[in-house]
Amino acid sequence: AEAANKSRLHFLANISHDLRTPLNGVLGCSQILLRDRTITPKQKDLLKTMQGCAEHLRNLINDLLDLQKLKARKMSFQIAPVSPLRVVEDTLEGMAALADRTGVSLRHAKSASENEVTLRCDRGRLQQVLTNLVSNAIKFSPKGSEVSVEVKRRDGQVDIEVVDHGAGIVPACGGCELGLVGGCHAASSVVRPAARWCRSGGGHLGGARADGVR
Helix, strand or coil: CHHHHHHHHHHHHHHHHHHHHHHHHHHHHHHHHHCCCCCCHHHHHHHHHHHHHHHHHHHHHHHHHHHHHHHCCCCCCCCEEECHHHHHHHHHHHHHHHHHHHCCEEEECCCCCHHHCCEEECHHHHHHHHHHHHHHHHHCCCCCCEEEEEEEEECCEEEEEEECCCCCCCHHHCCHHHCCCCCCCCCHHHHHHHHHHHHHCCCCCCCCCECCEC
């Protein structure tokens, strides 16, 4: 089993490298073109969409590799002081193109105490989990609805809440397995990996359903 895990990780690492190389070229070119002041607003929007799609694909590649590391118990974390405010803002900025394409608005529900909150965690992993959840919320929310993210301090801990108006899932689809109330989303393939990342880093992923809000 150990040899099989090593072989799988080696294969995925090579494939990830081969896929990242052209993606980095696309991202680099789009960033250069976006700095060109002669492009039209329409061209700028198209470039932002291209950039967002490339970044989303790169995140999916990273997620696949990380899942294999979790299974092989080789996941590492870089713990440092982190501002959840900045993580939320960067995540929503990265998801803006996807939200625009699907007709869903994004909102950072800022609280008065949010600037004072600091976490000790792996910033990259936290943003990875949040990106997965926000992306999932956007995909399963109806056109014209809103996805909001809020940071809350509660009972000595920090909660980051993602609220959307998607259809949700029944408990049999995996919500109970994750400790969710009534499930989370139809894409439990996204929620389960995020829950594993949270648990492996000492955190917790939970959810709840309410009338008209998931």
